[in-house]
Amino acid sequence: MAPTTDPHQLVRGFIADTAGTTDALVEAACTSRDPALLVAAALVPPGRPELLVRAAAAALCTRDRQLVAVASAHLRGDHDRALLLARDHLADHPDAVLVAHIAALSTRR
Template identity: 55%
Template sequence: MTDTDLLIRRLIGGDKGAAARIAARAPTSDEPVLLVAAALLDPTAPDLLARATALASSTRDRQLTAIAAAHLAGDHERVDALARDHLADQPDNVLVAWIAANNPNPERTPS
């Protein structure tokens, strides 16, 4: 597990110091996951998500940036669908699970 992975887990666990460290590292980071976390913490800084998207070279990172973009745009149904698909293949992605958990449930029609 990398330092960034531990930092993301600390953020999800509620460590306020982790949020400050993510924000401090974001200006010079080339890690899509860290930039996505920073974008979620500061939705008024669209350049963070844009950089994450530009740097995303793996399917995992490209899906993460798409899920974060949908979340920040308030597209709850898209977040739900993308996160479910992503987590089926990448169940260890705690940042996507956290985004999905903080996404208001889209209205569902009875089956």
Template identity: 60%
Template sequence: MTTDPLIRRAVAGDADAVATLADLAPTSRDPAVLVAAALSDPDWPALLDRARAVAVDRPDRQLVAVAAAALSGDLDRARLLAREHLAEHPDTLLVAFLAAGPDQEDPR
């Protein structure tokens, strides 16, 4: 199952998609699913720890780093890391969403 459409719906504010990601997170080994679920989970550090553990390639590790910076409130660092990531992977919606910062609509 590809999770890209689900993540796109969650980023757009679809509550059902956010709930589905939360349901998938406990057993997922997909860093993007874990990062997306972390956006609406108060225990986001644990989800990011799991995402970091399963991130095997550079783009996934960059995604986790951007998420960690954004969710911890270091938006300047998140944007800097996101620019680097998006230069090579411009279609990564989740990284662009995280870099947008607090002006974005909360997916919760």
């Protein structure tokens, strides 16, 4: 069965490490304007900083801009800031699984 193309399902599949999802996520990021999908794809090694730039441009609401800020801090190696931003974001948006995932990655430094 082929992986989904739904951005939310791709992000959840990436977090769950579902087989084939990472490749589908990176492929979808080539044309997507979904901030969460772009941020998730930017987390895939070796990293693609241009995806964070695109995510920031596509982030029209505070929630999406905060997601980009958390991911940016994490990818810069500023794990303390990533955790602080994630904690604040999750207080307002406890359903933000991608932010929770990034926070978990930041604790593994």
